[in-house]
Amino acid sequence: MKVVIPAAGLGKRLQPMTYFYPKPLLYVGRKRMIDYIMDSIEDIVISEIIMVVGYKGGMLEDYLRKNYKHNFTFVYQMEQSGLGDAVLKGIEGSAHPESEDLLVLLSDTIIDADMKKFTKRGRTKIAVKSVNNPKLFGIIETDGKKITGMTEKPENPKSNLAIVGLYYFSNIKSIQSSLEYVKKSGMRTKNEFQLTDAMIHLMESGENMESFRMKNWIDCGNFEMLIDSNMELLKRDKLKNYSENASVENSHLKGNVSLFENSSVKNSKLKSTIVFPNAIIEDCILHDSVIGEECVIKNFKGKIICSDKTIINK
DSSP states (O other), X not given: OEEEEEEOOOOGGGTTGGGTXXXXXXXXXXXXXXXHHHHHTTTSOOSEEEEEEOTTHHHHHHHHHHHOOSOEEEEEOOSOOOHHHHHHHHHHTOSSOSOOOEEEEOTTEEEEOOHHHHTOSSSEEEXXXXXXXXXXXXXXXXXXXXEEEEEESOSSOSXXXXXXXXXXXXOHHHHHHHHHHHHHTTOOBXXXXXXHHHHHHHHHTTOOEEEEEOXXXXXXXXXXXXXXXXXXHHHHTTOOSBXXXXXXXXXXXXXXXXXXXXXXXXXXXXXEEEEOTTOEEESOEEEEEEEOTTOEEESOEEOOEEOTTOEEEO
């Protein structure tokens, strides 16, 4: 089985944190985002992992080659034209183009799933979860498990089952053919080549698809989600909010506060805040904040998002 992980985006909704790192290398819980993605596929047999990278792709390539022993191929997508385009580039860039099954995972979505069950050979599967705001997602309609319809970000959703960023295709050549059809025909939704449109074409061509209901789905797409996801992962993995070698002196920490290794908080009040490694906070009152690595923040009150090595002293 091949795995394609699209990771070429600029991470605009997570700026300024992504000024220094590509989004998959940001911390959440006790790891970087990409570590959770890699953990999720460690129990399945994989012939090749194809990373579709762009912005700061070299940093992500260096990190993965240093920390993981998989057979990686890195494909560069410098102009983002939609998820469908990214997946097609990944398939076309494979170092071993023989026909296999294909798993696609998004690099900013952490999914708690039984991957062996999800990738069991047979029918193409799409992971879904009930949501309150279906207009923001690709949406499927079902008859039992069988998928009967699919729409990308519909104005009038016919269901609330959202596609959550995990896909299994029983034959890589079939989805490649549908992706090529969508691109050649110039079909765009929201001005992008969408994987959903290719899956609709695949289904109309006779492919049977199943829905796979998810219980846990953690999206790290913006700062509010990042703070919430951080706490959810700590609870899920039964980890303490504070790293053992973080330092807290004469301070009050309330709610979703997380301190990474070698961070220091002194004479401060923090609420719903993530403090990355080696950051220093003194004489501050912070809420809904994210403090990058090696930042020094002193005498600040309010909400702040700091990229790495920022120094603020008011």
